[in-house]
Amino acid sequence: MDLKSKIPDGPMHEKWTDYKGHVKLVNPANKRKLEIIVVGTGLAGASAAAALGELGYKVKTFCFQDSPRRAHSIAAQGGINAAKNYQNDGDSVFRLFYDTVKGGDYRAREANVHRLAEVSAAIIDHCVAQGVPFAREYGGLLSNRSFGGTQVQRTFYAAGQTGQQLLLGAYSALERQVALGNVTQYSRHEMLDVVMIDGKARGIIARDLVNGKLERHFGHAVLLCTGGYGNVFYLSTNAMGSNVTAAWKAHKKGAFFGNPCFTQIHPTCIPVSGDHQSKLTLMSESLRNDGRIWVPKQKDDSRKAIDIPEAERDYYLERRYPAFGNLVPRDVASRAAKERCDEGYGVGTTKMAVYLDFADAIKRYGKIEVGKQGLDNANEAAIIRMGKAVVEEKYGNLFEMYEKITGENPYEMPMRIYPAVHYTMGGLWVDYELQTTVPGLYALGEANFSDHGANRLGASALMQGLADGYFVIPYTLGNYLADDIRTASIPTNHPAFDEAEVKVQQRIEILMSIQGKQTVESFHKRLGKIMWDKCGMARNEKGLKEAIEEIRQLRREFWSDVKIPGKISEMNPELDKAGRVADFIELGELMCIDALNRNESCGGHFREESQTEEGEAKRDDENFSYVSSWAYRGESNWELIKEPLNFEIVKPTQRSYK
Amino acid sequence: MEHYNMNLTLKVWKQSNSREPGAFETYPVQNISSEMSFLEMFDVLNEQLIRDGKDPIAFDHDCREGICGTCSMYINGKAHGPWEKNTTCQLHMRAFKDGDTIVVEPWRAAAFPVIKDLMVDRSAFDRIMQAGGYISVNTGNAVDANSLPIDKKDADLSFMAASCIGCGACVAACKNSSAMLFVSAKVSQLALLPQGEPERESRVLNMVAQMDKEGFGNCTNTYACEAECPKGISVSNIARMNREYLKAGLSAD
Numbered sequence: 001m002d003l004k005s006k007i008p009d010g011p012m013h014e015k016w017t018d019y020k021g022h023v024k025l026v027n028p029a030n031k032r033k034l035e036i037i038v039v040g041t042g043l044a045g046a047s048a049a050a051a052l053g054e055l056g057y058k059v060k061t062f063c064f065q066d067s068p069r070r071a072h073s074i075a076a077q078g079g080i081n082a083a084k085n086y087q088n089d090g091d092s093v094f095r096l097f098y099d100t101v102k103g104g105d106y107r108a109r110e111a112n113v114h115r116l117a118e119v120s121a122a123i124i125d126h127c128v129a130q131g132v133p134f135a136r137e138y139g140g141l142l143s144n145r146s147f148g149g150t151q152v153q154r155t156f157y158a159a160g161q162t163g164q165q166l167l168l169g170a171y172s173a174l175e176r177q178v179a180l181g182n183v184t185q186y187s188r189h190e191m192l193d194v195v196m197i198d199g200k201a202r203g204i205i206a207r208d209l210v211n212g213k214l215e216r217h218f219g220h221a222v223l224l225c226t227g228g229y230g231n232v233f234y235l236s237t238n239a240m241g242s243n244v245t246a247a248w249k250a251h252k253k254g255a256f257f258g259n260p261c262f263t264q265i266h267p268t269c270i271p272v273s274g275d276h277q278s279k280l281t282l283m284s285e286s287l288r289n290d291g292r293i294w295v296p297k298q299k300d301d302s303r304k305a306i307d308i309p310e311a312e313r314d315y316y317l318e319r320r321y322p323a324f325g326n327l328v329p330r331d332v333a334s335r336a337a338k339e340r341c342d343e344g345y346g347v348g349t350t351k352m353a354v355y356l357d358f359a360d361a362i363k364r365y366g367k368i369e370v371g372k373q374g375l376d377n378a379n380e381a382a383i384i385r386m387g388k389a390v391v392e393e394k395y396g397n398l399f400e401m402y403e404k405i406t407g408e409n410p411y412e413m414p415m416r417i418y419p420a421v422h423y424t425m426g427g428l429w430v431d432y433e434l435q436t437t438v439p440g441l442y443a444l445g446e447a448n449f450s451d452h453g454a455n456r457l458g459a460s461a462l463m464q465g466l467a468d469g470y471f472v473i474p475y476t477l478g479n480y481l482a483d484d485i486r487t488a489s490i491p492t493n494h495p496a497f498d499e500a501e502v503k504v505q506q507r508i509e510i511l512m513s514i515q516g517k518q519t520v521e522s523f524h525k526r527l528g529k530i531m532w533d534k535c536g537m538a539r540n541e542k543g544l545k546e547a548i549e550e551i552r553q554l555r556r557e558f559w560s561d562v563k564i565p566g567k568i569s570e571m572n573p574e575l576d577k578a579g580r581v582a583d584f585i586e587l588g589e590l591m592c593i594d595a596l597n598r599n600e601s602c603g604g605h606f607r608e609e610s611q612t613e614e615g616e617a618k619r620d621d622e623n624f625s626y627v628s629s630w631a632y633r634g635e636s637n638w639e640l641i642k643e644p645l646n647f648e649i650v651k652p653t654q655r656s657y658k
Numbered sequence: 659m660e661h662y663n664m665n666l667t668l669k670v671w672k673q674s675n676s677r678e679p680g681a682f683e684t685y686p687v688q689n690i691s692s693e694m695s696f697l698e699m700f701d702v703l704n705e706q707l708i709r710d711g712k713d714p715i716a717f718d719h720d721c722r723e724g725i726c727g728t729c730s731m732y733i734n735g736k737a738h739g740p741w742e743k744n745t746t747c748q749l750h751m752r753a754f755k756d757g758d759t760i761v762v763e764p765w766r767a768a769a770f771p772v773i774k775d776l777m778v779d780r781s782a783f784d785r786i787m788q789a790g791g792y793i794s795v796n797t798g799n800a801v802d803a804n805s806l807p808i809d810k811k812d813a814d815l816s817f818m819a820a821s822c823i824g825c826g827a828c829v830a831a832c833k834n835s836s837a838m839l840f841v842s843a844k845v846s847q848l849a850l851l852p853q854g855e856p857e858r859e860s861r862v863l864n865m866v867a868q869m870d871k872e873g874f875g876n877c878t879n880t881y882a883c884e885a886e887c888p889k890g891i892s893v894s895n896i897a898r899m900n901r902e903y904l905k906a907g908l909s910a911d
């Protein structure tokens with residue numbers, strides 16, 4: 001079977017314009033007759049639903065939270081990229097395109113990335129028009145900051161709450177469409193299957209989480225905007241509810257899964273403090289602009305950080321990567337921290353942490369302040385006080401969050417940090433139009449595999465979610481629906497809906513009937529441990545093979561010994577979680593199979609067998625320059641279909657940060 | 659920071675659904691680490707309850723980092739508990755000591771009916787937003803973002819108002835169950851920006867009308883909302899909304 005990526009012909013920079021110029025259109029009278037289901041109300045889903053509602057389609061949205069505004073996108077901190085070149089520092093569509101392809105370690109599709117860069121500027125314009133309060137300079141114009149993997153300042157932000165502000169913008173646009181009657185929203189609803197009629201996606205089965213009732217919803221097309229699956233690792237920076245269920249159900253109905261093993265592990269997160277830990281908290285990448293990362297030179301050093309003299313500290317990133325120092329990309333920084341801790345140099349009670357130290361930055365900024373104010377003979381204490389004030393202005397909310405969680409004051413002692421699962425580059429395989437391998441079924445935002453290759457650059461997930469929703473799907477969906485204008489809405493008593501609903505019902509009943517001894521949470525934790533140990537920051541053949549066996553065993557145990565309290569016909573968060581964990585277990589197996597197949601290191605995927613003499617990741621373009629796209633063929637059975645990657649513009653080279 | 663373990667008594671509101679009456683139940687919990695978050699303490703308790711064949715406590719949560727606004731517990735008489743400018747999910751157990759009794763209730767307000775235990779229905783906030791919490795701009799119409807400079811002071815104030823997480827603690831904290839802080843935060847965010855100008859009057863009138871329709875109470879200026887708001891949303895927003903409302907009302911006549 002061949003994958004049709006539908007990349008338009010022509011030069012890279014003309015593809016999207018040309019596509020838009022020739023794409024089929026649906027006239028306004030017909031749009032009113034076409035129904036669209038949007039599952040997910042994060043940046044991707046809310047923007048898509050709002051934009052499609054504005055066009056006059058009849059839209060239904062679904063989310064499992066109590067309001068669309070609470071989708072996980074709300075938690076994004078750092079910012080959103082756009083090729084505006086407001087700083088006059090040489091940015092352009094080409095540079096954003098280039099940085100993203102390179103940052104993804106040459107495992108993304110060039111044409112998609114180019115389109116993303118092209119529409120990026122319009123996102124900022126639209127968000128400002130919606131009233132999104134981005135940070136501004138004194139002259140009243142928008143402010144930018146820099147992020148890893150680039151040499152220009154193209155990141156727009158709203159303090160440490162960029163995702164919140166962007167999502168509230170999209171949510172307000174969505175609520176406006178609800179008020180206008182174009183969108184109907186269903187909160188506390190979980191999609192549990194895709195309904196297929198004559199080979200096309202024609203609706204969903206959803207469960208009302210408040211009363212447990214199953215519902216049928218028809219759509220001429222179904223859009224999955226259901227986010228990433230980092231919680232397969234149990235501990236991650238994702239919200240507690242983030243899950244793979246929607247994507248997984250689609251996968252089992254024929255949608256291929258692209259690059260499932262591509263996971264981003266973020267280097268700067270607050271470390272695990274004990275077995276009770278339920279999630280991990282990100283400390284934004286921006287901190288690495290000023291923080292220096294180190295561990296003691298001596299193993300098992302139990303002195304306090306401030307008691308360890310300068311000469312006995314190992315600033316290992318600066319030592320190993322003098323050119324980039326503390327600002328190496330995320331994957332490199334994460335692996336280096338793991339290496340030090342594995343060797344016994346970690347700090348803190350668990351010894352699985354490294355220091356992120358602001359003492360130098362505080363002194364440096366303090367001296368600058370003293371200089372600005374002409375206080376030539378200011379003493380050390382005054383310098384430090386002023387330096388702290390500068391650091392507070394830059395990172396105050398992050399320092400506060402750190403202190404709330406750890407009870408330690410990061411102005412006085414270095415932060416302890418450790419890498420944590422953060423984002424999944426893999427996801428449902430989509431073509432240039434964001435359509436999965438199932439006709440009429442689309443995937444947007446983090447739920448698809450598309451634009452970030454093997455490693456995502458900071459501040460580009462928000463950009464991608466909003467690009468997909470506001471500026472891509474309104475065009476590409478029309479191209480599909482134009483052929484569907486004669487299809488009347490299909491009543492939901494169609495046998496395909498009966499069949500899908502019965503299957504969903506049966507699965508829930510089986511889950512509830514097991515009544516074993518182990519809690520859902522305990523299975524999730526065990527799955528997470530297998531994934532983290534054997535399919536985490538470093539992977540090898542032996543470990544992956546073991547993991548596959550362990551996961552299969554875990555699945556059998558789950559289905560014979562899980563214990564779910566309560567009833568089906570009531571609000572039952574444990575039952576909701578059980579269904580999600582069951583899907584995570586199956587996904588975990590596929591991730592390990594994918595990681596085993598890809599015997600090269602690229603981006604966030606590090607195969608120990610494929611490294612340079614200095615222990616750096618080694619890509620193998622000759623054998624692995626493709627997207628791994630997996631077709632579900634029955635229990636524990638997948639077929640690999642490769643989409644070859646051709647690089648017309650950005651020629652692959654080995655990344656070096658030395 | 660010294661860590662310690664503690665034994666506690668929890669008195670938690672249990673209610674099967676919106677139709678049946680609820681009541682407090684008492685749960686002893688042992689060996690809680692001061693490093694845990696408040697919700698992790700609930701996780702431990704729930705795991706125990708499930709293993710013992712009992713009904714776990716239903717509560718709302720998602721991000722667990724103070725930004726999604728989902729968590730909503732009324733702890734020892736305070737919305738989101740004892741720490742200032744803090745959400746339930748960010749509260750940590752070092753706020754308590756061995757032997758403490760902790761009383762946990764849902765948000766209480768007529769406009770927020772209980773769904774189960776500590777979960778309430780806050781969809782009234784969505785409907786208030788539908789009444790006017792937006793700027794009517796369709797995708798694709800925008801001019802260049804920098805063609806509209808905005809005074810940094812206004813932009814910053816607008817941002818501060820926009821940082822409301824929609825949690826509803828202001829309503830829970832208020833003896834009248836007023837939603838004024840929430841509504842005024844959105845009205846202020848948009849009133850402070852030039853983009854919000856065209857719909858300025860209809861927005862405040864419609865949002866306030868919807869707020870009243872949902873059954874939220876009146877504001878009598880006790881400022882409990884500001885004191886318990888996890889994001890420090892200022893009551894000056896309420897004053898601004900009152901001015902906006904008055905102006906809009908006058909010109910509507």
Ligand SMILES: Cc1cc2nc3c(=O)[nH]c(=O)nc-3n(C[C@H](O)[C@H](O)[C@H](O)COP(=O)(O)OP(=O)(O)OC[C@H]3O[C@@H](n4cnc5c(N)ncnc54)[C@H](O)[C@@H]3O)c2cc1C
Binds near residue numbers: 073226282
């Ligand atoms: C802590 C943190 C900080 C981040 N910071 C940044 C940053 O600064 N810049 C950046 O670019 N990126 C950042 N990211 C990444 C970025 O936030 C996400 O990739 C992006 O927001 C995902 O958006 P989305 O719309 O695809 O999905 P989400 O926002 O995750 O939304 C998923 C939606 O799907 C719904 N859903 C899921 N399953 C179902 C189902 N079965 N039925 C019904 N509904 C369902 C959910 O209810 C939700 O509405 C960050 C991520 C994290 C974790």
Ligand code: SF4
Binds near residue numbers: 826829840887891
């Ligand atoms: S104003 Fe404060 S308390 Fe009220 S909803 Fe917003 S964040 Fe919550």
Ligand code: FES
Binds near residue numbers: 720745
């Ligand atoms: S769970 Fe998101 S704010 Fe508390």
